[in-house]
Amino acid sequence: MTTVESDSGVLAGDPRMLIDGELQLTAGGATFDVINPATEEVAGVATDGTTDDMARAVDAARRAFDTTEWSRDVEFRYRCLTQLHSALQRDQERLRRIVVTEVGCPVGVTWSHVESPIEEVEHWAEFGRSFQYLEDTGLHQTMGTSSRRLIHYDPVGVVGAITPWNVPFYLNVAETMPALMAGNTVVLKPAQLTPWAGSELGRIVAEETDIPAGVFNVVLSNANEVGAALSADPRVDMITFTGSTATGRAILAAGASTVKRTLLELGGKSxxxxxxxxxxxxxxxxxxxxxxxxxxxxxxxxxxxxxxxxxxxxxxxxxxxxxxxxxxxxxxxxxxxxxxxxxxxxxxxxxxxxxxxxxxxxxxxxxxxxxxxxxxxxxxxxxxxxxxxxxxxxxxxxxxxxxxxxxxxxxxxxxxxxxxxxxxxxxxxxxxxxxxxxxxxxxxxxxxxxxxxxxxxxxLTSPFGGTKQSGLGRRNGAHGFQEYLEIKTLGLPA
Structure with a gap:
């Protein structure tokens, strides 16, 4: 499924998407070209998914969240992400060549594109394993009565992740790994210009981890309406997005009817x-x-x-x-x-x-x-x-x-x-x-x-995000992990 030009290092990524545990092409067989920005030449192709493909991926994620133990089994999630971390380390040089090919990032500065996100997988596995999902806050006096209160952190549910092209593999990891480790299921829609940074992640998840079918899905497409369908789908509980402020506004509007949670990292003019x-x-x-x-x-x-x-x-x-x-x-x-x-x-x-x-x-x-x-x-x-x-x-x-x-x-x-x-x-x-x-x-x-x-x-240990029209919410640190969790307060008799 790959092509190599040994003299330049150019490497085409996997053209397939991952839906419900299966690496696949879209039903009609349509593809779109991936252009090498350093040469303006076609480096390879990716399958051109449709809104039907997106609907199937969301359905798989919804089913996996509602019917499997993924959301409740922290140790299993830890084992799966640890498997993924090891697999990504083994595929590190392949990922580097793909990033240089489809992004045009100089090979000498690819650490933030490759090594950093690989280590981030391990970070979130460890963080999520040690996180206190049930917190006892002690006794509280209210209206003359004493009650014991607990705070329970629940996964949000189905998370849709829409990522940009500038540091695609890093952002594919950053927007999905804390969500997965928190117990959510995920549908990832990578940027059209850099689909392989997403398809390779999907391939490795499918081939080298025990992550169950439907828990992690990747839908490739060259059509804007496919990402829009993810934002608007009522079965999706949360959208995480990095990209332009204009697109962020559209995502907010699409999710308004279902009051969908949004985590947005938008534009900047620092x-x-x-x-x-x-x-x-x-x-x-x-x-x-x-x-x-x-x-x-x-x-x-x-x-x-x-x-x-x-x-x-x-x-x-x-x-x-x-x-x-x-x-x-x-x-x-x-x-x-x-x-x-x-x-x-x-x-x-x-x-x-x-x-x-x-x-x-x-x-x-x-x-x-x-x-x-x-x-x-x-x-x-x-x-x-x-x-x-x-x-x-x-x-x-x-x-x-x-x-x-x-x-x-x-x-x-x-x-x-x-x-x-x-x-x-x-x-x-x-x-x-x-x-x-x-x-x-x-x-x-x-x-x-x-x-x-x-x-x-x-x-990774400090919250990051914007004010004004640069976004909503925070990534990284405990604040960033909690973005992918709902807070439930429980009252018990003293």
Whole structure:
């Protein structure tokens, strides 16, 4: 079921989906092409599932939740996820080649795409095994009587997971493994542009674990209505989604009639506030690197750099030098750190927003177009825009490309106001020689997380999510695990 080009490392993934324990193609045999974004060539195909396929997958998940012991047997779930973790470790290099092929992620930076999610499976297995699903809160006095109260954590039920293309294998794991370990059954709908990161996970579950039929399903499709059908299905108790804010709004609307629980990680337009006492030689090279290393295709990317007017030219020079030297090219080259955009459409969107920024008064200090050295591939030059209007489209819309918009400010209060001038609130960053000063500014940012002087806020043990239109709920940590659980309070006589 796979093809290999040994000279390039290109590897096509499994074209099948997993429904009710069976790896299968859609009944009509339709497929869609998977394009290698570094070459613009067809790397292989995936089965093009239908709304009927999705209905069958939801039915299987509903039946598995309602009629099997999966939701009640923690030790069995632990054993199954431990099997999956071991199997993924064995298939690690195959998964890496698939990710580079369908995403265009440089092979040298695939740790977050491959190793990190594999270890996440083990983390959730251990966390879920030790979690206290029944908590005794002791005696409580109410209206003159004493009662003993318990809190029982129940799985939500059937969870639909809809994932994006930028870090597909990681997000397929992150949105399904805590749900499974909490006792839910899952239907995964991977992104159209990166179906194999989902189909391979389904194949490994089917072939190398004891996860029962129907507990984990993967439906591949190139049709938007198939994901929409998952969101609207009344048999689905919860939707977890990472992607655009526009799609997040549609998911909320689709689930409104059944008051469906939603966990949403949506868009971002994060700001990096560089204070006037910051060491620019430490803060700015990393800022430029983070803008390019995933081709800018990251929701948490601080794509707005706020520089004090007193150090504006100094900061621009550092950013420009870093971006002009940034290694871009063939994702199979270990020295390369920036690959292509995911598709021709995404490249056109990035180039269009750059042009719009220039039309609104921004200056292009470097980049701004397609690298002339590449005849094929959806590449965009690392691009630095100066003098960006804080209210312009390029400063307000998520670009998802290797573009930094630099905005000058006069006072600290003005910098905070500019940073908060966004419908988004996913993350942010503050740099200062005075850590307490940086912390004080970070606490004024209306975001779900913030980096202070390069400190890492993201990790499996800490909650992550957004404010405003960047999402609902949290992933990771105890908060993230509990998103997939219902809370039942029980009262007993004292």
């Amino acid at each position: 700001a990096h506030v560089v204070l006037d006492d910051a060491d620019l030689t430490k803060a700015l090279p990393m800022a430029a690197t983070m803008a390019c290393i995933m081709s800018g295709q990251s929701c948490v990317l601080p794509s707005r750099i706020l520089l004090p007017r007193s150090r504006y030219d100094e900061g621009l020079a550092i950013l420009q030098a870093t971006m002009e030297a940034f290694p871009i090219g063939d994702p199979w080259d270990p020295a390369v750190l920036q690959g292509p955009q995911i598709s021709a459409g995404q490249r056109e969107k990035v180039l269009g927003l750059i042009a719009d920024g220039v039309a609104s008064g921004a200056r292009v200090l470097t980049g701004g177009g397609v690298p002339p050295q590449f005849e094929r591939g959806y590449y965009v030059q690392p691009t630095l825009l100066a003098d960006v209007d804080p209210d312009s489209r390029v400063a307000q819309e998520e670009i998802f490309g290797p573009v930094l918009s630099v905005i000058p400010y006069e006072t600290e209060d003005e910098a905070v106001a500019i940073a908060n001038n966004s419908i988004y609130g996913l993350s942010g960053e503050v740099s200062s020689a005075d850590e307490e000063r940086a912390l004080a500014v970070a606490m004024r940012l209306r975001t779900g997380s913030a980096t202070i002087n390069g400190g890492m806020y993201f990790g």
